[in-house]
Amino acid sequence: MTEQTDRSAPETAGRPTMKDVAALAGVGLKTVSRVVNGEPGVHESTAARVHQAIDQLGFRRNDGARLLRQGRHTSSVGLILEDVADPFYSLLTRAVEEVARAHGSLLFTGSSAEDPSRERELALAFCARRVDGLVIVPTAADHGYLAAEVAAGTAVVTVDRTLPGLDVDTVLTDNPGGTRTGVEHLLRQGHRRVGYLGDAPDIFTAAERLRGYQGAMADAGCPVDPAWVSMGRPEPVGLRLALDRMLTGPRPVTALVCGNNRTTVAVLRELAALRRSPALVGFDDFELADLLAVPVTVVAQDPARLGRMAADLLFRRLAGERGPAQRIELPTQLIPRGSGELPVR
Template identity: 40%
Template sequence: MSSMAPGRTPTMRDVAAHAAVSPMTVSRTLRGDPRVSPEMRARVLASVEELRYRRNDLARGLRTGRSSGLLGLVVTNLSNPFYSELALGVEGLASANGMRVVIGNTGGDLDRERQLVDDMASRRVDGIIVVPAGNDHTHLDPAGLHGLPVVLATRPPTGLEVDSVVVDDFGGSRRATAALVERGHRRIGFLGLGRSLWTGAERLRGHCAALEESGLPIEDALLRSVPPDAGAAEAVALELLGAADPPTALFAANNRNTVGAYRAIAETGSPAALAGFDDIPLADLFAAPVSVVTYDTGELGRRAAELLLERIADEDSAAHPRLVTIGTTLKDYRPLRPG
C-alpha cells in the first residue's frame, strides 16, 4: 500500500521509493531501456500501476521552456585530458538516453562562464552540468534560470542548493602523501592549486593531514601554489629542488603539475620521488617511477549526467540536493625496462 497523502499527484520519486529503486531506474524503465532487468521492470511497473503514476511531459516541457533534447556542459579547460574524459562520460549517458551535449569552455574565466550559462539557457537546453571557474555560483541558481536544472562537477555549490559530483580530493591527497612518508620521506614539496578553490583547498588539506598524522612538521616553504601551467609547475619544482635543503619528494596536486615536476626532476637529475593527483596518459613510459592518485573521470561525468537527467525527468524538483563522491586509488608506475 502507498503511504502517499490522499489526493496528491504521485511523482517519479514516489514511484522510485515505492519500488525501492532510484528515480533513474524508473525513468529507464518507462523509456524501455534494455539495461533494466525483467524483474526490475516488473517491480517498477507494478508501483506505477498501484500509484497511478503518469509521467507529466507537459510539466517537464513548461519547466524548461520546451524540451530540446540537449544538455549543456561547461568546463574550464578542454585541452586537459581530465575534462575530455569527463565530457565523454556525460555524452555517453546522454546518448544512451536519446539526448545530445553542447560543450562550452570557459578557460577558467568567471565572466565567460556566466555568458556560456546564459547562452545555453536561452537556447533552451534541458539542463546544464558546470565545472565552476570560481567560488561565485549565484548565476547557477536554477531559480534565476527559470527552473533549469543544474549539476556541479568537481566541487560542491556555494550559496545555492543543487546536486553535485566531486572527487575524494582530501582522501586521495592524504593517501598519496602518507605513502611517501611510509617510504621514508620527511620533507615533501607540495605543488598545489589555488587555495581559494575547493579542489586546491581539499588536496592541500589532505596533504597536511597526512603529515600531521605522521608527526611531521608542516613547512610553509614547501607548500607552493602553482599557476595553471605546466611550465610554471616546472619552474616552482626547480626552485624547490635547487634549495640548500631540498625536499626528497614532490607531490603535485594535478596532472599538469605532475608533468612539470617530472621535467624538473629529469632536468636536474634529482633523486626526488614523485607523486601526483590525476592519472597521466603514458605515465608508464616515464624514465623514473611515479605514483598517481587515480579515479574514473568518465564515471564522474556519467554520475553528473545521471543526476541531471533525474532532475529533468522528475517533477519533484524540490527534493534535497545530492552530493556524490567518486573514490580514488593510488597507482604506482614503474619504468619499463628492455628485455
C-alpha cells in the first residue's frame, strides 16, 4: 500500500476506532489489530506509524468490545475519589457500592491523591475496561479527556465537586451554606474575630467553604483581617505558624472555623500543644469528636447520602433516563457539642 503524505486526523464521532487508526496510518485494519494486540509480522516502521496514529487520536483498546458486540453491559462501574482511606470517602464509597450491588454491578475504586494525571490515568483505565459508568470526585481542572467517553455513551456523575467542562449530573453539599452556618453560630455566642483554616484554595470545596465564611462575616459587619485566614494543606508547621499569627497580636481571634475534618484534627493537636482553647467549629464530623474533653461542635455533611444519590443518578442514566444534567445540593447540619459554644475570653 502506498504511504499517504497527508494524514490529517479523520472526523470521528465519539471514541476513536481501529478503523480510524488504520485510515490515519495508511495501513489495513488487520495491521492495526496486530500492533494493538502485540502480534508479530508487522514491519518496525509500519508499527511506528500505527503507534503515532494511536497517540494522535487518543485510541485505546476496548477490552470489553466482545461484550458490547453482543449487546450486553459489562455490569461494572468505576469510582474515583481523593483518598479511599479518608473516613469521609470511606462512607461515600460504601454507599456507592451498595447501590451498585443492588443493580448487579461490580464497583472498581481508585484514589486520585489530588493528582490530576493520576485521575486521568484511572478514569481512562476504567473506560478501557468498558465500565458502564463513572462516579468521580474531580481533581483535574480540565476534563476534556472524558468528552469522547461521554459521547460514546459512558455515563458520568460527579460527586462532592463539580466537573469543569462537561455537562453531567452533579451531587454536592451546600458548602458555602455550611460554613455560613458555623460562622453565624459563633457570632451568636458573641464572637466577632473569627479565624478560618481551610484546605488548598484550588480545591472546589475549599474555595466554596471560604466563600461562605467571608459572606457570613461581611453580612455581620465584621471586617476580616487577612491574618485570620489560612488556606493550605493541614501540615503541622504551617498550621502552627497560622495559629500563632491568629491567636496573638493586637487583634487575636477568639474563635476558629476549620474547613474539613483533617484540618480540625490537626488544629486540635496544635491547640493542645499551645495550651490555647478558642471557640471552634469544624466542617465535617469525625470519630470521637463527641468524646474529647471539650466535645467538638461540627457542621456535618452526609457522605453516605452523597454517594447514594450519585450512584442512583448514574444507574438511572444507565437505564435510559434522558434530560438535562441535574445539580443537587444537600444541606448540612450543625451539631453543637461544646467547643462552638465557648464564650468570648
